[in-house]
Amino acid sequence: MTELRTLPAPEKVPASGGKSRGGSPRAGGRKRESRGTLAFSRSARLKAMAKHAVLIIAGGIMIYPLLWMVVSSLRPNELIFREPGLWLNSLEMGNYTDGWSALTHPFGHYMLNSAVVVIGSILGNLISCSMAAYAFARLQFSGKKLFFGIMLLTIMLPFHVIIVPQYILFSQIGWVNTFWPLIVPKLLATDAFFVFLMVQFIRGIPTELDEAARIDGAGHPRIFLRVILPLMVPALATTTIFTFIWTWNDFFGALIYLTDPEMFTVPVALRAFVDSQSATSWGSLFAMSIVSLLPVFLVFLFGQRFLIKGIATTGIK
Amino acid sequence: MSAISELSSMSRRKRPATAEEKRANRRDNKAAYIFLLPWLIGLVAITVGPMFMSLYLSFTDYNLLQPPEWTGLDNFTRMLGDARLHNSLRVTFTYVLVGVPLQLAVALLIALVLDKGLRGLPFYRSIFYLPSLLGGSVAVAILWKQIFGTSGLVNQVLAMFGITGPGWISDPSTSLGSIILLHVWTFGSPMIIFLAGLRQIPNMYYEAAEVDGATTLQKFWRITLPMLSPIIFFNLVLQIIGSFQSFTQAFIVSGGNGGPSDSTMFFTLYLYQKGFGQFEMGYASAMAWFLLVIIGAFTAINFIASKYWVFYDD
Numbered sequence: 117m118t119e120l121r122t123l124p125a126p127e128k129v130p131a132s133g134g135k136s137r138g139g140s141p142r143a144g145g146r147k148r149e150s151r152g153t154l155a156f157s158r159s160a161r162l163k164a165m166a167k168h169a170v171l172i173i174a175g176g177i178m179i180y181p182l183l184w185m186v187v188s189s190l191r192p193n194e195l196i197f198r199e200p201g202l203w204l205n206s207l208e209m210g211n212y213t214d215g216w217s218a219l220t221h222p223f224g225h226y227m228l229n230s231a232v233v234v235i236g237s238i239l240g241n242l243i244s245c246s247m248a249a250y251a252f253a254r255l256q257f258s259g260k261k262l263f264f265g266i267m268l269l270t271i272m273l274p275f276h277v278i279i280v281p282q283y284i285l286f287s288q289i290g291w292v293n294t295f296w297p298l299i300v301p302k303l304l305a306t307d308a309f310f311v312f313l314m315v316q317f318i319r320g321i322p323t324e325l326d327e328a329a330r331i332d333g334a335g336h337p338r339i340f341l342r343v344i345l346p347l348m349v350p351a352l353a354t355t356t357i358f359t360f361i362w363t364w365n366d367f368f369g370a371l372i373y374l375t376d377p378e379m380f381t382v383p384v385a386l387r388a389f390v391d392s393q394s395a396t397s398w399g400s401l402f403a404m405s406i407v408s409l410l411p412v413f414l415v416f417l418f419g420q421r422f423l424i425k426g427i428a429t430t431g432i433k
Numbered sequence: 434m435s436a437i438s439e440l441s442s443m444s445r446r447k448r449p450a451t452a453e454e455k456r457a458n459r460r461d462n463k464a465a466y467i468f469l470l471p472w473l474i475g476l477v478a479i480t481v482g483p484m485f486m487s488l489y490l491s492f493t494d495y496n497l498l499q500p501p502e503w504t505g506l507d508n509f510t511r512m513l514g515d516a517r518l519h520n521s522l523r524v525t526f527t528y529v530l531v532g533v534p535l536q537l538a539v540a541l542l543i544a545l546v547l548d549k550g551l552r553g554l555p556f557y558r559s560i561f562y563l564p565s566l567l568g569g570s571v572a573v574a575i576l577w578k579q580i581f582g583t584s585g586l587v588n589q590v591l592a593m594f595g596i597t598g599p600g601w602i603s604d605p606s607t608s609l610g611s612i613i614l615l616h617v618w619t620f621g622s623p624m625i626i627f628l629a630g631l632r633q634i635p636n637m638y639y640e641a642a643e644v645d646g647a648t649t650l651q652k653f654w655r656i657t658l659p660m661l662s663p664i665i666f667f668n669l670v671l672q673i674i675g676s677f678q679s680f681t682q683a684f685i686v687s688g689g690n691g692g693p694s695d696s697t698m699f700f701t702l703y704l705y706q707k708g709f710g711q712f713e714m715g716y717a718s719a720m721a722w723f724l725l726v727i728i729g730a731f732t733a734i735n736f737i738a739s740k741y742w743v744f745y746d747d
Contacts, residue, residue: 164551164552167546167551168551168552168553170546171543171546171547171551171557174543174561175557175560175561178560178561178564178618179560179563179564181576181580181586182563182564182567182576184586185576196579197584197585197589198589199589200586200589200590200593243471244471244472244475245472247468247469247470247471247472248468248469248471248472250468251464251465251466251468251469252469255461255464255465255468256460256461256465257460257461257462257465257466258460258462260465263469266476267472267476268439270476270480272674272728272732273480273484273725274674274677274678274721274724274725274728275678276678276701276704276721276724277483277484277487277721277722277724277725278479278480278483278484278487279483279708279721280483280487280490280708280714280717280718280721281482281483281484281486281487281490281718282479282483283708283709284486284497284714285478285483287497300479301475301479303471303475304471304472304474304475304478304479305471305472305475306475306476306479306480311472312439335464336461336464336468340468361566362569364570365569365570365571367569367570367571367680367681367684367685368680368681368705371684371705372709382571383570383571383681384571386571386572386575387571387684387685390571390575390578390685390688391688391689398579401575402575402576402579404572405571405572405573405575405576406572408570408571408572409567409570409572409573412566412567412570413563413567416559416563416566420559420562423562423566424558424562424625427622427625427626427629428625428626428628428629
């Protein structure tokens with residue numbers, strides 16, 4: 117569905133143009149009759165209204181389950197299986213207090229664990245990926261093409277192919293039930309996606325700036341730290357936000373490496389919650405699910421610009 | 434623009450070095466390898482090393498306690514006769530082959546509706562994008578488990594219309610569908626990529642087509658689709674690779690067992706059970722390599738097929 121705001125073609129618009137596609141048969145039908153700009157702007161308005169209607173309905177369906185979960189977490193338990201609406205008669209905070217202390221540790225403990233892993237991962241990705249990206253984007257060295265190709269390929273490598281030996285390796289070092297297996301790979305730039313994202317970004321920075329710094333006698337560490345890094349803040353922000361969300365949500369890694377409840381991150385704690393509870397405590401389960409989604413939601417709210425830019429320019433979920 | 438187009442262009446043509454590159458051809462190997470050091474260590478110790486290690490393990494019997502015992506092709510012949518593995522392949526293929534096209538179709542459709550100067554675009558975009566950020570979480574999988582439960586939200590709504598819905602996730606014939614729906618629900622990120630792609634199609638093409646009296650549908654088939662085909666291809670490759678590795682949702686919704694009656698037993702879930710449930714590390718490694726081969730084959734087919742339908746405007 118492209119645009120209709122251009123003037124109607126001099127020839128008669130073929131009939132099939134009228135019943136184009138979902139949403140607005142009426143608007144299309146009017147288009148055929150319209151000749152004057154007044155009538156046309158009316159059809160364009162109808163068209164826009166039809167679009168809005170489609171989007172509001174689709175968006176409503178998309179977001180409804182989430183809203184319903186929020187509302188349900190504030191309801192007495194028995195209503196969760198009886199009340200599909202969003203109306204709240206009273207505000208019930210009991211689910212939150214129950215859920216918070218339902219596991220061996222208060223839920224805040226798991227959030228703290230997650231925070232440690234997240235912060236470690238973010239620092240790791242920022243440092244290691246930006247260094248690698250600088251080399252790929254700005255330096256000439258033997259084997260560059262080969263390494264760059266390998267780096268791109270590792271973006272697409274399924275995690276499962278390396279998880280067994282990785283587990284064996286980390287368990288032999290005695291790192292099972294520590295956060296190291298979740299953080300150390302990030303310190304070693306294994307999230308190659310971010311290397312690529314930063315390479316793309318650095319390529320967009322004019323090389324004249326490096327040249328100028330070089331003429332002033334700056335070496336590569338200095339150019340990297342003083343010229344490139346300050347200019348690639350948007351790419352660093354995108355990396356930070358994506359790392360935050362992916363690490364916060366990461367279930368598989370935590371499931372494998374963290375088996376001691378003391379060390380649980382939020383996703384594995386939630387999973388333990390699901391397993392330990394019978395169907396009677398959905399309210400508190402929902403409540404803790406909301407708590408676990410809250411940080412991601414906040415990051416989304418404030419970092420949306422970087423997220424959307426990051427996806428649009430490099431395209432990964 | 435993307436990792437994929439970069440890779441394919443690396444293989445497609447050799448660009449002659451520009452003057453600037455030739456001038457800069459003095460190499461700074463030492464500096465480069467220092468900058469690359471963390472990545473190189475990671476590549477060897479975390480990625481490529483373990484890859485070959487798992488290739489070796491796939492020819493062995495290994496339970497973490499005794500040292501690996503070489504068994505030749507045993508693991509692979511065993512896979513040939515493993516009915517649960519065949520079933521898990523069927524489940525995964527269904528998920529990928531239904532879920533990915535469906536998700537991309539919805540993403541494209543909404544992107545087309547959203548495209549170009551619609552008031553409130555940022556708002557709509559946020560609404561549609563949010564689920565794709567939350568969709569991979571355990572919390573949303575828990576929500577799904579309730580929504581599609583026997584007396585969950587979906588059936589409560591259906592009951593208002595007098596319909597008694599099935600127990601979506603407890604019924605083997607609908608459980609996979611519920612998880613596919615969760616995948617479709619996260620169409621936001623491919624949608625954003627489509628939106629960015631749509632914005633790059635020059636307006637003059639549409640104007641020229643309009644002068645020639647093209648219909649909306651003709652414009653879609655003759656301009657939008659060909660111009661967007663690299664982006665569609667990119668989304669397709671990434672989503673297929675990602676979907677083959679899908680794990681969390683099926684794990685949580687089924688309570689970790691891939692049930693009911695293995696109807697949501699994804700290949701990755703079975704791999705997890707073999708490797709980390711029963712500690713058959715050799716067999717799990719063989720499965721992992723099989724998965725790699727499958728994903729590689731799909732990606733290769735995608736690349737080969739792309740020559741016939743992807744249109745590069747350069």
